[in-house]
Each structure stands twice: as C-alpha cells, then as structure tokens.
Amino acid sequence: MNETSRRNLLSFSGLAPLAGGLLAARSGAAATAAAPTLSARERIRERYFPDVVLRTQNNEKVRFYEDLIKDKIVTLNFFYAQCDGVCPGITANLAKVQRALGNRVGRDIFMCSFTLKPAEDTPKALRDYANLYHAKPGWTFLTGRPDDLELLRRRLGFTDPVPAVDKDKSQHIGNVKIGNEPLMLWTACPGMAHADWILKAISWMDRSPAALEKACCDGKS
Amino acid sequence: MYYNALGEKVSRARYREMLNAAKNRRELIAAGLYGRRELAKMGLLTAGGMLLPKIGLSARARTPFAVTSQAASPMTRSFVEPLFVMPQAQALPPFRPLNPAPTVAPNTAAGESRTRPHQALTQFPPQKFYYVTQHAIQATQSPDLPVQTLWAFDDTHNACSPGPTYVNHYGVPILVRNNNRLPPPNQNGGFGMPSVTTHLHNGHTPSESDGFACDYFEIGHWYDQHYPNVLAGILSTHPGTGDINEALSTLWYHDHRVMFTAQNTYKGLVGYYLLFNQFDSGDEDSGFRLPSHPQFDIPLVFADKVYDPTTGQLFFDLFSLDGILGDKFLVNGKIQPFFKVHPRRYRFRLLNTGPSRFYEFFLTDLNNLSATNPYWVIANDGNLLPAPVQVTSARIGVAERIDVIIDFRPFAGKSIYLENRLNQINGQGPVISNPNGTGATECNCPEILPAGGGNLLMRFDVDTDFVRDESADPRTQTFYQLPQVVAPQVVRTFKFDRLNGQWSINGQFMDCNDIRFHVNQNSAENWILTNATGDWTHPIHIHLEEHQILSRNRVPPPLPIEGSRKDVSQLHPNERVQLFFRFRDWLGRYPLHCHNVVHEDHAMMLRWEVVPGGTGDKVEVP
Numbered sequence: 001m002n003e004t005s006r007r008n009l010l011s012f013s014g015l016a017p018l019a020g021g022l023l024a025a026r027s028g029a030a031a032t033a034a035a036p037t038l039s040a041r042e043r044i045r046e047r048y049f050p051d052v053v054l055r056t057q058n059n060e061k062v063r064f065y066e067d068l069i070k071d072k073i074v075t076l077n078f079f080y081a082q083c084d085g086v087c088p089g090i091t092a093n094l095a096k097v098q099r100a101l102g103n104r105v106g107r108d109i110f111m112c113s114f115t116l117k118p119a120e121d122t123p124k125a126l127r128d129y130a131n132l133y134h135a136k137p138g139w140t141f142l143t144g145r146p147d148d149l150e151l152l153r154r155r156l157g158f159t160d161p162v163p164a165v166d167k168d169k170s171q172h173i174g175n176v177k178i179g180n181e182p183l184m185l186w187t188a189c190p191g192m193a194h195a196d197w198i199l200k201a202i203s204w205m206d207r208s209p210a211a212l213e214k215a216c217c218d219g220k221s
Numbered sequence: 222m223y224y225n226a227l228g229e230k231v232s233r234a235r236y237r238e239m240l241n242a243a244k245n246r247r248e249l250i251a252a253g254l255y256g257r258r259e260l261a262k263m264g265l266l267t268a269g270g271m272l273l274p275k276i277g278l279s280a281r282a283r284t285p286f287a288v289t290s291q292a293a294s295p296m297t298r299s300f301v302e303p304l305f306v307m308p309q310a311q312a313l314p315p316f317r318p319l320n321p322a323p324t325v326a327p328n329t330a331a332g333e334s335r336t337r338p339h340q341a342l343t344q345f346p347p348q349k350f351y352y353v354t355q356h357a358i359q360a361t362q363s364p365d366l367p368v369q370t371l372w373a374f375d376d377t378h379n380a381c382s383p384g385p386t387y388v389n390h391y392g393v394p395i396l397v398r399n400n401n402r403l404p405p406p407n408q409n410g411g412f413g414m415p416s417v418t419t420h421l422h423n424g425h426t427p428s429e430s431d432g433f434a435c436d437y438f439e440i441g442h443w444y445d446q447h448y449p450n451v452l453a454g455i456l457s458t459h460p461g462t463g464d465i466n467e468a469l470s471t472l473w474y475h476d477h478r479v480m481f482t483a484q485n486t487y488k489g490l491v492g493y494y495l496l497f498n499q500f501d502s503g504d505e506d507s508g509f510r511l512p513s514h515p516q517f518d519i520p521l522v523f524a525d526k527v528y529d530p531t532t533g534q535l536f537f538d539l540f541s542l543d544g545i546l547g548d549k550f551l552v553n554g555k556i557q558p559f560f561k562v563h564p565r566r567y568r569f570r571l572l573n574t575g576p577s578r579f580y581e582f583f584l585t586d587l588n589n590l591s592a593t594n595p596y597w598v599i600a601n602d603g604n605l606l607p608a609p610v611q612v613t614s615a616r617i618g619v620a621e622r623i624d625v626i627i628d629f630r631p632f633a634g635k636s637i638y639l640e641n642r643l644n645q646i647n648g649q650g651p652v653i654s655n656p657n658g659t660g661a662t663e664c665n666c667p668e669i670l671p672a673g674g675g676n677l678l679m680r681f682d683v684d685t686d687f688v689r690d691e692s693a694d695p696r697t698q699t700f701y702q703l704p705q706v707v708a709p710q711v712v713r714t715f716k717f718d719r720l721n722g723q724w725s726i727n728g729q730f731m732d733c734n735d736i737r738f739h740v741n742q743n744s745a746e747n748w749i750l751t752n753a754t755g756d757w758t759h760p761i762h763i764h765l766e767e768h769q770i771l772s773r774n775r776v777p778p779p780l781p782i783e784g785s786r787k788d789v790s791q792l793h794p795n796e797r798v799q800l801f802f803r804f805r806d807w808l809g810r811y812p813l814h815c816h817n818v819v820h821e822d823h824a825m826m827l828r829w830e831v832v833p834g835g836t837g838d839k840v841e842v843p
Contacts, residue, residue, distance in 0.1 A: 037532070038531070038532065040409075040410045040411035040534070041411070043411060043529060043531070043532065044411055044539065048539065048540060085721070086720075086721045155540070156540050157538075157540030157541055157542055158722070160722060161543055161647050161648070161649060162756065171721060172721060172722075173542065173721060173722035173723075174720070174721035174722055174723050175542060175722055175723055175823065177540065180406070182407065183405075183406040183407050183409075184406060184407070184409055184410075184411050184412065185406050185409075185414060186412075186539040186540070187414075187480045187481060187822065188540075188542065188822075188823055189480070189730075189823075189824070190720075190723035190724075190725075190730040190823070190824050191723070192720070192721075192723060192730065193730045193731075193732060193824065194732055194734075194735070196732075196734070197730075197731075197732040197733075197734070200733070201480060204414070204416070204480075207405065207406055212439050212440075
C-alpha cells in the first residue's frame, strides 16, 4: 500500500467516532498493519475448525482439530443413529468406501461421522451403530456436548438457510465433506452419490506423484 | 405485517434490518458529513440504502455461529481505479509453430491429457495457434487491499485475470494449447484445485475440446483445444455454411473442473472470447454497424467477492453449499472502477461470473435519482436479438451475458453509474417480493432496490469531446432472425431439487462415469426444466447448442429479451420452463448443470451424450 492511500484510509477511519463506532468495524485495511500474519492454513483453521473436545464410540476423548483432521485426508459427515431418512443409505455408502480404501483408512485417510443428537447418541449407541455397518478402525463416530457439535455443524456448513428446515433433523444435510487439511483442499460430495464417485473425490485429495499419475482425467467410456 | 418504504410487505427480519440501517444512516448524517448521495458515491450504501452490512458475506454468514468465523471485507474506496480492459489474446507467429505439432490422436507420450481424438481437426484445420499457460500471478484489485495471488491465463504476451480476450472470426478455426503450470495446492492461499479443464462457454465445440467438467488435467500436463468457429448446422441442416441465424458473438471461457469450478473461477480462471463475422464485424462502418471494436466495444466481467478482514486476502467460503455472495463488486478484476467515455454510443458486453449472485443492471444518475435512464439490449447470452430492445434494466444470472448499447450523449460532462439494484441476501437467488401484497403469491418478481440504494458497480465519466460515431441508431436496426423451431422427436423432463442439502437433477447427482441419456445427432428435442423448490432460483446451462425458451409455466416468456437464443436459462421458484434444442455437427459427452457454481460443484450437473442418429434413447413424446 503506498503512502497516499494509507493517508486516505486513516483519514477515512477517522470518521469512526462521529459515526458511533459504526465505521470502526469496517476500517479493516487500516487495522491490517497491526494484525499478526496468519498463514492461509491457520486462517482456515481459525474460521472453520474449533478444537472442541468430543467423545468417540470407544468413549475416548478427542479434539476435533488436533486429533481428527490435522495433517490428514478426511471425510466428515453428520448423522444420528435413529435416523431413518438419508442416514442409512449414506452410512452404508461410507462403509463401502471404507472397504474399498482398505488399510489406508486409519493410515492417511480418516473418516469421521458426527451425531446430530448427542443426547441420545451415547458412545455405547455409537458403538452399536458402527458395528451395525461393520465400521473398522479409522472411521470414528463422535458425540459430545450439544453446543460443541452445533458449533461444528455450523462452522462446517451443514446448515440450511431456511430456519425451519435447519431445525428439522430429518432434513439434515446429507453431504460428506472431503478434505486434505494440510493442503487446504476441501470439497463436498452428496452422501447419496455412488460410493465409487465418493471414492474418486477422496482420491483427488491425494496429491502424491503416484496418485496424480492415475488422476489425469475421468469419465472414460 | 411489516412494510418497506414502497408499501411492500417485508419479513420481520428485513424490517429490523431496515430500521437498523436507517438508524446507522441517521448517525452519519447527523454528524453533518454525509447525505445519501455521498455515501453511495463512496460505495458505503447498499441494499435499500442501508450501510454496507457488518456481516453478511456468504449464504451462511447470517447464522449466529458463522458470524464469528466470517466478517465483512475491509473498507475499500470506490471509483479510484480505472477500468482494466483485458488485452487481446495473441496467437503464435507463423515462424514459431507449436512443438510438438498438434495431432488428431491425443499425444499422451508428450504430456497431453486429452482422452479422445479431435473430431474435426482435419476438416477445419486451424489457421491460428495459441500457446496458453495457466499460472499464479500477483495482482492488485484495489489500492486499499494488499496484492492478491490469483490464477491467470497467459498467452505468452500477457498474464492476467480475467484472461486475455480472444478475438476471432467465423471461418477461421483456431487451436489453443492449454498448459497447466499452477502452483501445488499447499500454495493455493486457502482455496483452489490446481487441476483444470477450460470450457469455452457457448462454443459450438466438439466434445473433446469443449472443456467438459471431467476432462481435467494436472500440473505439468497440457491439452489441445480445437475451436472450429463454424456456425451450427454446417454438417447437417445447412451444409457447408451453417445457419447464419445461429451466429454467436459474445462467448467466454472459464475453468469447469468437476467439484472445483467455484473455487477455480473465483480464483481468476475466466476470460472473454469474441466472435465476429461480416455482419457483426467489429467495425461501425460495415455490417450491422455496431460500435467499433475495440475502442467502443468493451467487454465487462462482473464478479462479487469477499476479502479476509484481517489479511485483506481474497476469501472463499470452503464449506458453503448454498451459494456465496461477495460484498465487493469487481469489474474486469478491479473493485468498482471508473471508465472515461466520450459522448457517443458504446457497446458493452456484460458477463456475470458469479459465483452465485444475480444482477439487475440500471444506469443511475446520483444527481437525479428519479430519472430513468434507458439503454438498448442487443444480445442475450452473446446472441444478437432479432432487433434491439430498449430497457430501463435487465437481469442476468451467473454465466448469462447481455450486450448493450449505451448512448452517453445525454450525459456529456457528467458521471453516470452502472448499478445493480436486485436485492439478494443469500444463495437462494433474488429476494422475491409480492407487489402490494394483493394475493400475487405466484409472482416471481424480485425485489428491486431504490435508485442509488443498490450496488454501484462502476462509474462512467463522460467527457465533452464529441467524437465521430458512425454506429447505427438501435431504433433502426435488425439483426438475425430466430432459428426455425420444429416439432421435437423427443421430450425430456428434468427436475431440479434439493435433497437434504444435496443438489440433484431427477433425484441423482453428478458422476463423471454416469451417462444419463443419449441424444440422436441431427435431431430436435424439447427439454422441460422444472424447479421442485419454492425458494431457490437456478441459472441452468446446457453445452453444445443453444436453446430457445418456448414457455415459462406454459406461456411464452414475458420478457422481450428472452425472445432469443440462450445458453443459460433462469429457472425461478416453482417454475416449469420448456426449451427447444437441435443437436448437430459433433458427437460426444456434454454436461447440463446449474451455473450457480456452488450448486454445480455440489452435484447439480449431469453428463449426457450425442450419439449417431438412430442409436440414441427412444423416449416417447408425451
């Protein structure tokens, strides 16, 4: 930023007291100089990934960022055990995905399913649910404090803009977020898409030369 | 019941916003500093004359938890940067041919990622060759923001975003060698997939060169795209020439990478592609006598974006499923630029690159807010209309274009603004109002903000130097007729819906390996698009051939500018839109999708194919 524009900005933000602080919130550019410089990855973490403490189906305490997604390729989705709408299909799809990925799940790819009803989905209920779908290690089912799960749900965009729809758990968002945390690659795939397509989207998160060799293009027929 | 200043019913939340906005405005005005006009000039007023929101960036910003994770962009001054006009893309000189030379079969050994042979390379041999590289650049979008890292197109002369403007002519086929030299994702600044496929939007392009969503290629690889620049029908209904009534004028190119189009286009991978012929000649002394290119024929790329309030860097909401709205308005890559013009006619090509916003363009004189300032629409989606249509405003969704003629003579010595007065607060589409609340519940009328109360996009500073203007008076002009509509052999229906937040077409989701249906080459079909939702608007785009809108909810489209050829049609809440298509000249895979790129990426797309006549689906006409 050159000197002239900085002066203009400062003179502009000088209006703030007169405007009852209204403009203060908007003089971000002037404030930039004093702000610590965060990397893009740190900004994403700060915005989207609260490090809330959750509990797994094995009743272990885990932190969302530090333990579940940091340095990993992950899938994230929301469900609840008694859901008889989209959840069974999506969970069955994810079970297929886990089988297809084999021992990579738990090694460099991690799957996380978060409950929308933490009050009824105790670790024991989650363990029963995981067993029902033959989930193997590397696929974690999570419960916790309702506020923490709600915060996570909103930060990760599992929300509907219509409040009535957002409150109705039977209409909950059925997408699976897919990401490579260190590489800042994030996308989402319908949980009801074909399992092969979800697998394909997960494969794009792997940017190793060997994976890219196979990734060149798609939809051959 | 709550009402706005126009006596229209509004929601309680909206009413509260209005009260807050009015209070905020009073604070400023009470301070003796600013009237509405001055605030508008500084770009500080928006929706309904309220001050720019302190929150409210993406569709998610209004939820209480998301507020803490997002904030409004830093303050930027308006109209301090001149308009950037993208340089013309330069073809390689004849003494510097492409090496290796283009081949019909994919040159996989040399790093080409194409998977199918060129269909038409020998029939329409390229006369111009471009060597284009996609890579990161450092660019300034506002003097009040730090330098941004964008992804750009580089024709070996200019690397910029929006990319260089291709200027081509019918009858001159070209080939673009498209190279991916984007940085690896850990240098993507927080979003963007360095895996690309470049779609020529509205190109009558063979499938393998179309930039199909699944034809993506990785860093270090390249892809030859052959653009025959021929009129539709050249190999079928109008052998040897093509149908002149299918002439295309204003096309654009953009990244179409499946599941990452929103991120990659937001990061800069967009540009213009103009096609001229003997009628739309680019010369106001010949043909249709439209204002001469490039001096008086200016392409404008509109985009709305958000910047991180702390770092000032471009911010993309990675986890939005509904759509992303920006609070900064860019034209040709600069926030709210100004443009010096002469008092004469100009042709502007207006393109909305989204990601999710709809625009309704008005000309606003801030010194005379009650004046209506008409202009002429001459083309819809880059296709010249049968004749110019005079309007006071025109609305476009993402990826739609209008070409307009603005006559600046009445404004000599003054400044006039291009303003978006459409009210939109989230990814659902424009806010729908029910005028007068008189039972007009089925009206899809969007809420239009008062003059000066919308988003001022750019300022035209009109000088007093009268210059030569040989362009035709739009009142006297006619262009192409609409192509003939014939009875369809097949009628297909597509239902656009939201299933637990998952965007679907006929209950299914995009999958590159799913060919949803097969269309007979050289056939005519009707496609019926239906919107299963009452609160979402979708701009639906179909590749390969243009369509005509036969009806909206079973009656002819009410807007005169929709009496045209289209490649994107707005599908309003609860609407049924019937389209006429022909499928000619090329075979292969193409997509149909929503062009709210956030919806598109989250699976509101499908793959269909053109196959040799007689081998396609036999679908009964109901």
